[in-house]
Amino acid sequence: MIIRAAVALGCLSGALAAGAGAIAADKPATHTVVIEGLKFVPEMLTVKRGDTVVWVNKDPYPHTATANGVFDSGAIAEGRSWRYIAQKPGEHPYLCTFHPNMKGLLRVQP
C-alpha cells in the first residue's frame, strides 16, 4: 500500500513536472541582442514564433536591425532599444542599414 502510494505520488509529481515544462514551452520568451562595437551579439539567434527579440544599442551612434521585407527597426538611438515579436518562421539575415558591414541572423522556429 505504501509502495503503491509512493508510485502514485511519483507519477503525480512526474505529471506535474511535465505539465510545468509544457507551460514553460508555450510561454513566449524574450531574447536580447546587444549592439556594441558595431556588432550584433549574439550574431545568430534562434527563437520560437511568438517570442520577443529586443535589440539594445550600447554604441554611441544610431543603428538599425533590418531584414528586408520581414522587419525594420528604423534608427535605434544611443542607449535605446527596439522590440520585435517574431512572427515569420524561417531564417532572416539582417543588417544595419547605416553600417552594412554589421550583419546578424534571426532564425524563427515555427
Added chain:
Amino acid sequence: MRNCAMTFAATLFVAASAVAAEPPNDAQIASIVVTANQVDIDAGKLAQKKGSNAEVKAFGKQMVTDHAAVNKQASALVKKLKVKPQDNPTSQSLKSGGVENVKKLQKLKGAAFDKAYVDHEVAYHEQVIDAINKTLIPSAKNPELKKLLETGLPLFQGHLEHAKKLQASLGK
C-alpha cells in the same frame, strides 16, 4: 571628380609616407582623429543642405551624427589623458583637403553634387581606413587611444560600405 579624388588620395598618401618616416606620437594621433572626423562632419552638413537625393541627405546626416559621437569620445579621452592634440603634416593635409572638397562641392548642384559628394566619401573613407590600419593603430602608445582607433575602424568600414552602396545606386 575622379581627378579630385585622386589628387586627394595622393595628398593623403604623401602625408602617410611622411608619417611613416617618423611615426606620429599620441598627441599628433589625437589631432589626426579629431581633424579626420571634423572634415567629414563639415562635408556631411553640406550634403544635408545641398544633397538632392533623399538617401544622400540621410547619409550626410548620419556622417554628422557618427563622427560627432567619435569626436565626443576622442575629446573626453584627450581630457582624461591630459594630452593636447598637436598639429602635424597629416592633420594639416586632412584639413586643407577638407576645405578644398567643401569649396568644390559648393559649386555643384543636384545630381552632380550628389555624385561628387558620394565619390569623395568613398575615397576619403578608404584613405582614412588605410591610415588607421597602417599608421595610427601601430603607432598609438596609450592603450585607450589604441582602443578608440580600433573601435573606429569597423565604424569607418561601415561608412565605406554604405557609401559604396549609395555610389552604385546613384550610378543606375
